[in-house]
Amino acid sequence: MxxxxxxxxxxxxxxxxxxxxxxxxxxxxxxxxxxxxxxxxxxxxxxxxxxxxxxxxxxxxxxxxxxxxxxxxxxxxxxxxxxxxxxxxxxxxxxxxxxxxxxxxxxxxxxxxxxxxxxxxxxAGAGGTAWSVLNRLRVRRGETLLVHAAAGGVGTFAVQLAVARGARVIGTASERNFDYLESIGAEPVSYGDGLLERVRGMAPHGVDAVLDASGRGEIPLSIELAGGPERVLTLVAFDAADTGIQVFAGGTGDERGPALREIVPLIEKGTLIxxxxxxxxxxxxxxxxxxxxxxxxxxxxxxxx
CATH class of the missing domain: 3.90.180.10 (Medium-chain alcohol dehydrogenases, catalytic domain)
Incomplete structure (x- = not known):
């Protein structure tokens, strides 16, 4: 037993x-x-x-x-x-x-x-989800990714995987998590009123892709910053599907092996914490x-x- x-x-x-x-x-x-x-x-x-x-x-x-x-x-x-x-x-x-x-x-x-x-x-769970999301957003070297709730479970993996792929990452969080985000490679920005203007100050031409792991109503400003809904993806705002963004609910069992084969060597080398x-x-x-x-x-x- x-x-x-x-x-x-x-x-x-x-x-x-x-x-x-x-x-x-x-x-x-x-x-x-x-x-x-x-x-x-x-x-x-x-x-x-x-x-x-x-x-x-x-x-x-x-x-x-x-x-x-x-x-x-x-x-x-x-x-x-x-x-x-x-x-x-x-x-x-x-x-x-x-x-x-x-x-x-x-x-x-x-x-x-x-x-x-x-x-x-x-x-496996948070790491595999982050890996799948970055692939769906087609995040590439030299691009800028905005991550809402960047200090959370999936956000932590997404930030580090994107940085390892050569992307710039801007991450929303509370100010108490700014030092943490900087330590894993993100440029932190506080969420809440005025977020659009704060991100514009850091990325005047907008961002290439957005991952929403927050669900605090950031979808409209995310679409504006990304220049359209095609490369905006949410893990939580399921009611925003009619905006044309990607809604990802998981279910990536067949992707788990490839995800782990990329993530685990980064952990082993100390590149991903x-x-x-x-x-x-x-x-x-x-x-x-x-x-x-x-x-x-x-x-x-x-x-x-």
Whole structure:
């Protein structure tokens, strides 16, 4: 049996329970991972509260988490890229906040020895989303990217990946996060009234692309700064689809492997930093979700089964 976190009804973090569940067996192309770290993402709370039922229907009881790092314990038929004992990171097929999880071998990469378990377990979701977004926005060397909520989870990855690709990044944030944004390569600007003028002061001719991870109503000014909606993308303002911008809701499983193969070497070299705010034991997953829901964290939350 495996200790795992489950919920039998939709609700807040307090409905979570640690239970014993059967250890999953890998099918063709899959591996079973003994989980050492599982990242907590905002979508976990949305799933828990039932907000994702239409796009992610679940049979209760269900579990949470998709970002993981751990040790390969068993491989399914057809798996040639990994063997028992390999240290890996990536995304899972079954809930990652558990002692054991299944993963598609295509969505895993080897964990470098220099990368901690906590960092390794925090990469796939936010990192994979940022990688997919930059590709959809076609961000290239020499261009200027504006990132709203640049100090957040996806923003942190997007800033650093764009800088690594040779782009200039302007990032909106509260002033308390300015030093942090500068440390990861962004030029910070405070959000709120007057944002359009402040960005114009930094980029008089506008920007080439905009990533909105904020949802605070910045879409109109983003379209103006980018010279049109084609290279404006939001992760949160789903009601702005009729403006012609790109709306991205995730679902990039087939892109996760390529994303990790670009991101992990940057982490290994120290070019990309993944800050960890706090790690929690499995028994305190509810507390981890409570803190994640409060937001305004500068770093990832991780559960250590």
């Amino acid at each position: 495996a200790r795992t976190v489950q919920f039998h009804e939709y609700g807040g973090p307090d409905v979570l329970r640690v239970v014993d569940a059967p250890v999953p067996n890998p099918g063709p192309g899959q591996v079973r991972v003994a989980v050492r770290a599982a990242g907590v993402n905002p979508i976990d709370s949305k799933i828990l509260q039932g907000f994702m039922q239409e796009v992610m229907p679940l049979t209760l009881p269900a579990g949470l988490g998709s970002d993981l790092a751990g040790i390969v314990e068993q491989v399914g038929t057809g798996v040639e890229s990994f063997q028992v004992g390999d240290e890996v990171l990536g995304s899972s097929l079954t809930p990652a906040i558990s002692e054991y999880a299944l993963a598609d071998s295509a969505n895993l990469v080897m964990k470098p020895a220099e990368v901690s378990w906590e960092v390794a377990g925090s990469v 993944v800050p960890i705010w706090r790690a929690f034991p499995l028994e305190e997953t509810a507390a981890a979700l409570h803190i994640s829901n409060a937001g305004h964290l500068r770093g990832k939350i991780v559960v250590l089964p």
